[in-house]
Amino acid sequence: MSVAHNTQISVEKIGGTSMSAFGDVLRHIMLHDKSRINGRIYVVSAYSGVTNQLLEHKKTGERGIYALFAEGKGYQDALVALATSLKQLNAGFADLGLPLAVADAFIDHRIAQAREYLGAMQHVLASGYLNRKDVLLAAREVLASIGESHSAFNSVEILKANGVNAVLMDLAGFDDNEAWTIDERIAQSFKGLELSDKVVVATGYTKGTEGIMREFDRGYSEVTFSKIAVEVRPAEAVIHKEFHLSSADPNLVGLENAVIVGATNYDVADQLADVGMEAIHPKAAKPMELAAIPIRLKNTFEPDHPGTLITKDFVGERARVEMVTGTDKVTLVEIHDPSMVGTVGFDADLMTVFTQHDISYILKATNANSIAHLVWDNQITPELVAELEERYQIVTIKPSAIVCAIGSNIGIPGVLAKAAHALADAGVNVNCVSQTLRQVNMQFVIEREDYKTAIKALNLALCVNSGTPVPKA
Numbered sequence: 001m002s003v004a005h006n007t008q009i010s011v012e013k014i015g016g017t018s019m020s021a022f023g024d025v026l027r028h029i030m031l032h033d034k035s036r037i038n039g040r041i042y043v044v045s046a047y048s049g050v051t052n053q054l055l056e057h058k059k060t061g062e063r064g065i066y067a068l069f070a071e072g073k074g075y076q077d078a079l080v081a082l083a084t085s086l087k088q089l090n091a092g093f094a095d096l097g098l099p100l101a102v103a104d105a106f107i108d109h110r111i112a113q114a115r116e117y118l119g120a121m122q123h124v125l126a127s128g129y130l131n132r133k134d135v136l137l138a139a140r141e142v143l144a145s146i147g148e149s150h151s152a153f154n155s156v157e158i159l160k161a162n163g164v165n166a167v168l169m170d171l172a173g174f175d176d177n178e179a180w181t182i183d184e185r186i187a188q189s190f191k192g193l194e195l196s197d198k199v200v201v202a203t204g205y206t207k208g209t210e211g212i213m214r215e216f217d218r219g220y221s222e223v224t225f226s227k228i229a230v231e232v233r234p235a236e237a238v239i240h241k242e243f244h245l246s247s248a249d250p251n252l253v254g255l256e257n258a259v260i261v262g263a264t265n266y267d268v269a270d271q272l273a274d275v276g277m278e279a280i281h282p283k284a285a286k287p288m289e290l291a292a293i294p295i296r297l298k299n300t301f302e303p304d305h306p307g308t309l310i311t312k313d314f315v316g317e318r319a320r321v322e323m324v325t326g327t328d329k330v331t332l333v334e335i336h337d338p339s340m341v342g343t344v345g346f347d348a349d350l351m352t353v354f355t356q357h358d359i360s361y362i363l364k365a366t367n368a369n370s371i372a373h374l375v376w377d378n379q380i381t382p383e384l385v386a387e388l389e390e391r392y393q394i395v396t397i398k399p400s401a402i403v404c405a406i407g408s409n410i411g412i413p414g415v416l417a418k419a420a421h422a423l424a425d426a427g428v429n430v431n432c433v434s435q436t437l438r439q440v441n442m443q444f445v446i447e448r449e450d451y452k453t454a455i456k457a458l459n460l461a462l463c464v465n466s467g468t469p470v471p472k473a
Contacts, residue, residue: 180209182227239295
């Protein structure tokens with residue numbers, strides 16, 4: 001049985017980069033439409049860089065406070081430095097109306113609470129009574145929550161200073177001892193909440209007995225956004241980012257060649273996420289897809305542009321490639337073994353090895369005697385390579401790149417040929433290729449140094465000069 005969607009409520013996610021430009025968020029999102037300021041739930045990320053400081057840098061792996069805590073040294077001083085850093089961020093929002101004394105006091109209070117939690121955990125670690133991994137995961141949860149609580153608190157104070165009836169929904173759970181799951185905490189927090197006369201700002205972090213970071217790691221803020229949307233059932237949910245969802249990365253192909261995607265479907269969003277270009281975290285998208293809640297991706301800095309609407313059943317009227325994307329941070333792992341041909345379960349044995357090393361692959365290509373998997377660079381370890389070389393005759397580990405031509409309706413003759421031709425004309429050799437029967441994603445594994453060239457060539461051939469251009473507005 002379908003559940004009616006509430007057209008009076010909007011659930012909107014604001015990312016960290018946008019939050020750091022909060023003056024623009026205020027003007028272009030929260031106060032932009034004077035006729036519908038109330039009735040909106042904003043789920044906010046930490047300011048850009050804060051979660052990296054708390055945990056580790058998402059891209060470089062540079063260590064944060066969490067690593068210091070895990071080593072049992074230096075984290076107390078790091079918390080002091082964190083407080084100073086967060087207060088400096090506060091100072092940058094004073095001209096928007098943020099009361100600095102109130103905001104700084106919140107930081108001191110929250111870090112004092114975190115220090116108390118972490119101190120208790122340090123004693124538990126020293127005792128040896130509990131599993132070290134579980135305790136460290138709990139510490140990771142505590143640290144992660146600080147960033148979202150900080151940005152959400154500031155947002156409420158700034159909104160109130162600008163005459164908006166704003167309410168903080170701090171889902172981090174520092175001030176209660178309820179043993180709720182994530183879903184239970186969200187359900188209890190929003191139960192009976194009247195939104196017609198107010199705005200709610202919710203933390204992107206939600207405390208739960210299962211641990212939101214255990215389940216979703218750094219994608220947790222979009223998971224909170226998703227679960228809130230499923231709970232309150234808006235007509236659509238909105239994600240505000242600092243860019244449009246375009247045919248290719250404007251930084252690679254140039255803004256003039258980046259065609260804005262007006263509509264697509266959840267399947268395409270999953271294809272993007274698989275190579276690290278997340279329109280939305282796939283584990284956040286799935287509950288919303290099942291609840292038939294459309295997601296609209298909007299550019300924070302272009303509030304009047306409709307953005308991209310993601311729905312469950314969208315299929316483009318014309319057969320065309322909608323997006324070209326990929327990554328150059330992948331490695332091809334190829335096994336060549338003459339005993340493979342005709343051997344039932346050969347690939348199952350290889351999957352057992354991958355599972356033991358916690359590896360999920362992006363692409364798989366196979367023939368009689370060879371089987372290749374494309375995995376993320378950071379999944380390749382000396383232990384994995386050693387085990388593979390012990391089991392199989394020839395193991396090739398090749399740093400690579402992958403480029404993908406993706407669309408909701410690309411199942412027509414000639415698209416694959418056109419893509420391959422565009423790559424060949426650009427001097428790009430294809431090492432592996434993959435396309436399933438569903439035909440939403442053509443994947444090409446290429447030399448790493450050819451990545452940017454390949455993206456430009458495919459975007460130009462398949463999106464910009466496809467013969468069916470999508471208008472930019």
